Amino acid sequence: MQILAVILVLLIGGVFILGCAWAPFAASDLRGWKRAAFFIGSGLAVIGSMGFFGNAFSDVGGLNWLPESFEWPAGYVRGVASLENGLFVVPHTPSGRIQIYDADWKYLRGWHVDAGAGTFKVRGAGADRIEVLTARGQYSYIFDTTGSLIS
DSSP, X not given: OHHHHHHHHHHHHHHHHHHHHHXXXXXXXXXXXXXXXXXXXXXXXXXXXXXXHHHHHHHTXXXXXXOTTOOOOOOSOSOOEEOTTSOXXXXXXXXXXXXXXXXXXXXXXXXXXXXXXXOEEEEEOSSXXXXXXXXXXXXXXXXXXXXXXXX
């Protein structure tokens, strides 16, 4: 099921991105500033769709190979959990990742959570334990702060 979702996101995203990238070359009747504006708009559509489909690709497990040292830009997130040892657990639900920061908000590590391409919440379960509750499948995972699945 997971491989099917990865293939589906690649196909839909790839067709959309290629369509946006090819559009300015197919519109040969535009001249001057209209053509330049169309090129710029198409470029922005490619960048935006890559961000959208990149999150979707990660969420369905297509980027599970990323190392724990890769910090996904989180921006504004909700549901940040504080652990007893001063670490912060940041859920990045669009990409399906959890990221750990120290007390000074310095990135430490991150890993993918199998949330079924759905939302999830995190909360502390002790000094070095993290409980992850998923909406799809209603699973409850326990991780340690290194990203190892405990139960």
